[in-house]
Amino acid sequence: MERRQFLQIGAGTAGAMLIPVFGNAIAAEDLLKPMAASAKKVLADTAMGAATQAGASYCDVRIGRYLNQFIVTRDLNVESINNTESSGVGVRVIADGAYGFASTNSMTADGVAQAARQAVAIAKANARLQIEPVRLAPVKGVGEVAWATPIKKDWRTLPVKEKADMLIAANKAGLDAGANFMTASLFQINQQKYFASTDGSYIDQDVHRLWAPINATAVDKATGKFRSRGGLGAPASMGYEYFDARPEDKVRAAGGVTTLYTKSYDIVEDARLAGRQAREKLSAKSVEPGKYDLVLSPEHLFLTIHENVGHPTELDRVLGYEANYAGTSFVGLDKWQSKKFKYGAERVNFVADRTTPGSLGLIGYDDEGVPAKQWDIIRNGVLVNYQATRDQAHIIGEKESHGCSYADSWSTVQFQRMPNVSLEPGKARLTPDEMVKDVKKGIYILGRGSYSIDQQRYNFQFGGTLYYEIKNGKITGPLEDVAYQANTQEFWNACSAICDERDWRMGGSFFDGKGQPSQVSAVSHGSSTTRFNGINVINTARKIG
Numbered sequence: 001m002e003r004r005q006f007l008q009i010g011a012g013t014a015g016a017m018l019i020p021v022f023g024n025a026i027a028a029e030d031l032l033k034p035m036a037a038s039a040k041k042v043l044a045d046t047a048m049g050a051a052t053q054a055g056a057s058y059c060d061v062r063i064g065r066y067l068n069q070f071i072v073t074r075d076l077n078v079e080s081i082n083n084t085e086s087s088g089v090g091v092r093v094i095a096d097g098a099y100g101f102a103s104t105n106s107m108t109a110d111g112v113a114q115a116a117r118q119a120v121a122i123a124k125a126n127a128r129l130q131i132e133p134v135r136l137a138p139v140k141g142v143g144e145v146a147w148a149t150p151i152k153k154d155w156r157t158l159p160v161k162e163k164a165d166m167l168i169a170a171n172k173a174g175l176d177a178g179a180n181f182m183t184a185s186l187f188q189i190n191q192q193k194y195f196a197s198t199d200g201s202y203i204d205q206d207v208h209r210l211w212a213p214i215n216a217t218a219v220d221k222a223t224g225k226f227r228s229r230g231g232l233g234a235p236a237s238m239g240y241e242y243f244d245a246r247p248e249d250k251v252r253a254a255g256g257v258t259t260l261y262t263k264s265y266d267i268v269e270d271a272r273l274a275g276r277q278a279r280e281k282l283s284a285k286s287v288e289p290g291k292y293d294l295v296l297s298p299e300h301l302f303l304t305i306h307e308n309v310g311h312p313t314e315l316d317r318v319l320g321y322e323a324n325y326a327g328t329s330f331v332g333l334d335k336w337q338s339k340k341f342k343y344g345a346e347r348v349n350f351v352a353d354r355t356t357p358g359s360l361g362l363i364g365y366d367d368e369g370v371p372a373k374q375w376d377i378i379r380n381g382v383l384v385n386y387q388a389t390r391d392q393a394h395i396i397g398e399k400e401s402h403g404c405s406y407a408d409s410w411s412t413v414q415f416q417r418m419p420n421v422s423l424e425p426g427k428a429r430l431t432p433d434e435m436v437k438d439v440k441k442g443i444y445i446l447g448r449g450s451y452s453i454d455q456q457r458y459n460f461q462f463g464g465t466l467y468y469e470i471k472n473g474k475i476t477g478p479l480e481d482v483a484y485q486a487n488t489q490e491f492w493n494a495c496s497a498i499c500d501e502r503d504w505r506m507g508g509s510f511f512d513g514k515g516q517p518s519q520v521s522a523v524s525h526g527s528s529t530t531r532f533n534g535i536n537v538i539n540t541a542r543k544i545g
Contacts, residue, residue: 024084047116062193063107069082071167089111090115092119092413095124099126101413135394141201142203147206149238151239151240171271174272174274177276189209201369209510211510216229216275234265234302249263251503257466260297263358284467284477285480287467289537292537293470294445296445297445298527301527302448312458314418323455324518329456330488335383343378347426348423351376351424352402352422353372354374356420360510366405368405388402407519420524430498436470439531450463458487460487462484464482484538494533496531498528499530504526
C-alpha cells in the first residue's frame with residue numbers, strides 16, 4: 001500500500017506548517033521513468049468499460065504519477081533530501097444520478113476494473129440518500145491530446161548537489177550579511193496526470209512546479225530579542241531556469257528598500273538582503289497604533305487576495321458544502337444575484353484564470369477534462385461571478401464549467417479548488433515611488449506574515465515581513481510589530497490607487513489546504529503595488545509588566 005509521509009519544517013521555512021509528501025522514497029535516477037501514454041489509455045478504457053457494464057452513466061479515470069524532491073538546509077548544512085513517488089488510478093462515476101469514487105495502486109487490468117465496479121457500487125448506495133441527481137455541465141471530448149508546463153531546465157535531470165550548493169550559498173550570503181541563523185529549502189514537484197472520460201477525452205499532462213523558501217533570523221545576544229525576514233521569491237510553475245536571474249526581471253520597490261523579481265529569482269541576493277534586513281529589524285521602531293494609508297507590495301498582497309477574495313468566491317463555500325479550513329463565505333448567492341454588490345472600489349477588478357504563464361494554477365485541462373480559461377470574478381468593484389466545477393455550473397446559470405476541479409493525488413477525489421485569482425493593474429501610469437508621494441501618514445508592507453480571518457472570510461488581520469513608515473510622501477525608516485485589521489468589503493472599498501502593469505507580479509501558495517480529508521493545491525495571485533486609505537493598524541508586541 002502507498003503510505004503518506006509528512007515532512008515537518010520549521011517556522012523559518014513555512015510557518016511551522018505540515019507539508020504533505022505523498023509517496024514512497026525512491027532513488028533520484030528513478031524520477032525519469034514515465035509510463036507510456038498508450039499503456040495508460042488501455043487501463044483507462046478497461047476502467048471505463050467495467051464502470052459502464054456495472055451501470056454507470058458517466059465515468060472518468062485519472063492515472064497519476066506524482067514525483068517530489070524536497071531539499072532542506074540550515075546554515076551551511078543539508079538537513080534532508082527526499083525523493084518520493086506515488087502512482088495509481090482513481091475512478092469517478094455517476095450511477096443512478098449519484099457520484100461514486102474508488103482508487104487503486106494496482107496498475108493492472110483487473111485492478112482498475114475492480115476499482116471501477118467498486119465506484120459504481122458506492123454511487124448506487126449514495127443514490128438511495130441523494131435528493132437530486134448530479135447535473136454535469138457539458139464538455140466536448142478532445143480525443144487524445146497532451147499538454148506540458150513550458151520548461152527549459154528539468155529539475156529531475158540536474159544533480160542534487162548543484163541544487164544543495166545553491167541553497168547553501170544562499171544561507172552563507174545571509175549569514176555573512178548579519179543573520180545568526182539561515183534556512184533555505186527547495187520543493188520540486190512533477191505531476192504526470194492522465195485523464196480519460198466517457199465524454200471522449202484522453203488527456204496526458206506533465207505539470208512542473210517549484211518553490212525555494214528562505215528565512216533569516218538575527219538575534220540580539222544581549223537582550224535575547226530576535227527578528228526574522230522570510231524570502232520574497234514566489235513559487236512558480238516553471239523549470240529550473242527560474243533561478244537563472246535576469247537583470248530585466250528586476251523591479252524596484254518603493255524607496256529602493258529592496259530588489260524584487262518578476263519572472264526569475266536570485267535566491268542568493270534575496271538571502272543576502274534577508275540577513276541584513278533581519279538585523280535591521282532588531283532596532284526598528286515599534287508602530288504606534290492608529291489609522292494609516294497602507295502601500296502593499298504584491299509579495300504581501302497575494303495572501304490577502306487569497307484569503308479574502310479567492311476563498312470566499314469558491315462556490316462550494318458559498319453554498320455551504322465546504323466548511324473546513326475556515327470555510328463558508330460572506331458573499332452568498334443573494335449578493336451575486338443583486339448584480340450590484342460592491343465588493344470593492346470601482347478600480348478593483350479581479351480575474352480568475354488557469355492560463356497565466358509561470359503561475360501555479362497553469363494547466364491545459366482540469367481534473368474533469370475542462371480546458372483552462374479565464375473569467376471575471378469582480379468587475380468595476382462589483383461581484384459578477386464565482387468559481388465553479390461541472391456539477392456546480394447550473395446553479396449560477398453557467399453553461400460550462402470554469403475548469404476549477406482538482407485532486408492532489410490519484411487516490412483522492414477531485415473537487416472545487418481555487419484557480420489563480422489576480423487583481424488587474426491600474427490603467428494610469430503609476431510607480432510605487434509615485435504612489436508613496438501622495439501618502440502623508442502610511443506604512444509600506446512587503447512579504448507575507450501571520451494572519452487571522454473568520455469563517456466567512458470577512459473580518460481579518462494580516463501582518464507582513466517588512467514594514468516601513470511613510471511620512472509626508474517619504475519612506476523614513478523601518479517599523480516592527482505591525483498588523484492591520486478590517487473587514488473584506490471595507491478594505492477593498494478603501495483601495496485608492498493601483499500601480500500599472502510594469503509593477504505587476506505574482507505571489508502564491510504552494511500548499512493550500514482544503515477539504516476533509518484534507519487536500520493541498522498550488523495557486524498564484526498577481527497584483528501591482530496597491531494603496532488602501534484609512535486602515536486600522538495595531539501593535540502586536542507583547543507588553544510585559
